[in-house]
Structures are given as C-alpha cells and as structure tokens.
Amino acid sequence: MDFIKIAICDDEKNIRVYLASLVRKQGRECEIAEYVSADEYLLDQTEHDLLFLDIELAGDGPGMDGMELARRIRGMELERQPVIIFVTGYEKYVYDAFDVGAFQYLLKPIDEQRFAEVFGRAAAQIIFEAEQKKKTLVIQYGSESRAVPLQDIYYIESRNHKVVLYLKDGELEYYEKIGRLEEELQGQFFRIHRGYLVNLAYVEGYDKTEVTLTGGISLPLSKRYEDFAAAYLQFVQ
Template sequence: MIRIAICDDEAPTRAYLASLIRAQDCPCEVVEYASAGDCLADHRGIDLLFLDIELNTTGPDGMALARQIREGNSAAQPVIIFVTGYERYVFDAFDVGAFQYLLKPVDEEKFAQVFARAVEQIEAGRVQPQLSHALTLQSAGTSRTVPLDSIYYIESSNHKVVLRLKDGEFS
C-alpha cells in the first residue's frame, strides 16, 4: 500500500486531488494536511507527497517544507509532486528534487500519467532499495555490486585495491 499525503491550504483542492488519487488503480492510504506544520507534526512515513508551494498559513511554505524533508535524516524520502497555481517556482522545484510540477487547475489526464510514473518509481525503490547505496565494482573481467554497509574497509597497496567485506574480500 502506498502512503500518500496532500498538503494544501485550500480544502477544495485537497478534496479534488484526493478524488483524483482514488480514481487511480492503486491501493493507497491518503492523508490531508492544511499546513506544512501539520505535515511535519505527523511522523508517519509518506511515499508520495502532493504539495502546494504557497500555503496561506502561518509557518513554512511548501518549498520550505520540501527542503526540510530533503534535509531530514530519513532514508525513505517521499516522491514530491508540486501542485500550484504559479509557474514562477518551477526551477526552484529542481533544488528540492521534485518529481513533477503540476499547475492548477490540474488536468485529469496529466495527473493520471504523472501518478502512474510516480508509483512506478516508488515501487522500484521498494524492490531494490539497497542499490541506491551500493558500489558496482569490476575486476579481472568480473562485476559485483556491493552494498556500502557490507564494506568493513578498503585497503590499497602497490596499485592493488582490496575491499574487506562482511562476506570475505573483493580485489
């Protein structure tokens, strides 16, 4: 099940996005937040975040919330899709690793396409999460992918590198 959050200060927009999500063929749990503070206060893991940039509430705006999420120590970072009425922030979205930028009013067909791609990315990350923190090494015609947390240390001597691993060594 995919955990989806909608953070927008406008209740009708939250309701509309929730209806678009539920119209997709995807088992999910949807939670809504009216402010960035509400979203930050809820410590449930989020897989996908639909986020408005200009939140007319006290506290951080959507871009500040995205920065806080990206700077967090959580290994599981949500896919962020900005949903806003302002084109001027599109380039700022790249700074926080946004997956997509949708303009209000949201086109249902475009939403379905973006949603499907986001779900694919989330599911791919669940299948092979260790590969995002791994090294692929080649030596003497062989290749091996090594998770970083399986490396004890790396030794170098006379132009030869040896990795000391939990399950042996690789040179």
Template sequence: MIRIAICDDEASIRAYLTSLIRAQSCPCEIVEYPSASACLADRRELDLLFLDIELAPSGSGLDGMALARTIRERSSGTQPVMIFVTGHQRYVFDAFDVGAFQYLLKPVDEEKFAQVFARAVEQIEAGRVQPQLSHALTLQSAGTSRTVPLDSIYYIESSNHKVVLRLKDGEFSCYAKIRDLEAELGDQFFRIHKGYLVNLAYVEGYSKTELTLTNGEKLLISKYKYQDFVKAYLRFVKRGAGL
C-alpha cells in the same frame, strides 16, 4: 496500498485533489495537511506527496519549497515521490532542484492528473521491488583474494590509486582503478562522479546535486553525470520490476 499526502493551505484544493485520487483505480490511504508544520509533525512514512509550492508559511516558517528541502534532507525514513501543484509555471525549475517527480498547474486538469498519477504509482511500485543481486566481485589485496557479493556494496570510492568498497559490514580497500571496476560491474552500478561508483539498488532518492543511499549516506553527483544517471537509474528500476 499507496500512502498519499496532500499539503496545501486551501481546503478546496485539498478536497479536489482527494477526489481526483479517489477516482483512480489504486488502493490508497490519503492524509491532508493544511501547512508545512502539520506535515512535519506527522512522522508517518509516505509514498507520494502532492505539495503546493506557494504554501503559505505557517508556524514552522516554511513555504512549500522549503518544506520539500527539509523532507529531502531527512536521513531516515522513506523519501516520497513529490508532485508539485502550482499556479505559476515559473516555479517549475525550482521543483526539479529538489527531485520533484512532476508538477501540475492549477487549475489541475483531470486527464493530466490521471497520467501523472499513473506514472508516479509505477515508480513507487517499482521502487518497492528489490532487485535480486546474485553476482560477486573478486579483488586482490595484500597477496590475498577476497570475493565480495555485489548486494553487500553500497558504493565504491576512488582514493589515492586505491578503491574503497563501502560495505554493509564495514569497508574493504585494495589497489585497483575505479574505471576498470566500472567496466566490469556493468549497468548495476553507475559512476555519478569521478570518485564514486554507486550500486543503483541502494539509491533511495536524488536531486541534481546529490543522491541519498538507503543507509543514509549522501554523495555528490557531477553535473555532467546527472542526466545519464537518471536514465540509468530508471532503466535499472524498471528492469528490476519486470516492466
């Protein structure tokens, strides 16, 4: 069951998008919001959000783009896949700044909608599959050896000729070079910044400037790494889902 929301201040647009969703072969639950404040007041977790960029500011004072940023800044709960609906193509780049999956121009074309919707559902279902991590990393520290399962590592941080492993149960540091660990760990981890090597299994959401991990932490993404990160992450998700 895919949990879908439509946030648009025009009732006719909400009704039309609902009819398009119902026409797809996908079991789903749909909720409609006429304003940003109505969307924020309902704390249910969503898988997919259709959002009007030009949403008229309501009691919350938020338009569609401000609502998207507010949702992305939440440190808990599921981050929905966002599809922006707009009457103007000039907003496209703003949409991708908040991690939008895609955008649809009004009036929404039925065939284009079906294509975008199908790809969004694929991403949602892939994200629900937790990749099985069975390998471990063995490190030396203070004359002792420690083996750390990869599924216990959120990310690895480089700090003063040492690396710090941020783990589910705390942290562990040792003398090592992050570039050596990057080569050893392969494509399950990705170096999003010169100081961060991230476990892709625990990425919950991302924008062009930062990513959010499932534990709520946010890490900066280097602008030089962003495009390669997106490609690596999508490959990782598809592989975990068997696609």
C-alpha cells in the same frame, strides 16, 4: 508492495478533496492522509511514499511555504524520502521545484489527464524502488556468506583480484571478479570503466568523460558513452 502511502498537503480544502478523488480514480491500492499546513505535516512524523505539496502553502500567513517544507524533508534522515509532486498556480516556481528534488509539478487548475500521467510514473518509480530494496548481492566474506542489499551499494571497484563495494555505511572488500558481477547485476549496474561498476539508481549526471553519483562522487567513463546513456535512460523510464 501492498499499497502506496500518500500525503496531500494544501491549505485549500477543495484542492485536497479534488486531489484525493483523482488519486482514487487511478485504481491503486493506497492510503491517503491530508494536511493543511507544513507544521501539521511535520508534527505527524509519518513517512510517506508520495507527497502532493502546495508551493504557496501558507498563503499570506506566517507559516512556512511548501518549498521550505520540501527543504526540511530533504534534510531529514528518513528510511525513505517521499516522491514530491508540487502543486502550484504559478509556473514561476517550476525551476525552484527541481532544486529540492521534486519529481514533477502540477499546475492549478489540475488537468486530469496530466495528473494521471504524472501519478502513473511516480507510482511506478515507488513500486520499482520498493522491489529493489528486496534485492541483494550474496557474497562470500571470509568463512561466511553475507547478503548485501543492492540499494546500499553506490558503486563497485576492481582492485588486485578483489572488488570493493562502496556502501552507504562504508566499504567492503572481498575476492571476486568484476566481470562476473557485471553479468549478475546487469540492468541496475553498468560497467562505465574496466575498473568500475556503478549503481544506476545513484547516477546524478554524466558527460562523455565521467559519471557523477550521489554525494558528488565522480568516476571516469572511459568507453561506450552511447551504451551507458541508453542503459541509464532505460533504467529511469
């Protein structure tokens, strides 16, 4: 991707200016927009890759705080959800931050080294996801070829000499061997069971017997727990 679209939402001007200066120090191509309130952010309706969000956004005023704004954003049907990094002066909010899918948090006063580490990992994830969107699985469906974006596939099931792709918008069944797909898609997909290949991008949890995907989908993990755990950790790093 050419540049990262960044939003800074904080009611303190000095914090917005400081965060923007730290972003520019990282040497990434970026576009930065600043917002003083949740209402201003929502009114703009611009989609961003990365959002620095003050939790105590409204101070003692009547507006919504950063946590409520994050919940609103997570409830929206967006082409891409922003990576959210909370900025807060209080550690007590940290656990709440992860309830709304926050990537990380930064404590005020903001440490430059900590900022660089968190920003670097967030930027790497954003760029990786953008690259993944370009990747497709080309399948022979009936008499024609069809390209299915890998990001649209939650998991793949083997069924009676066919495979079923479980997609964001339904299912797609065609003749194929799951073993061949396992080889082609290694790195992003992992075979957790003889009948299932899962997209590691949608793994939300796992133990020694099952893997949970986005949407609460649970699939059996029948073997190679250590191999799966290693593959998943390598994927998310």
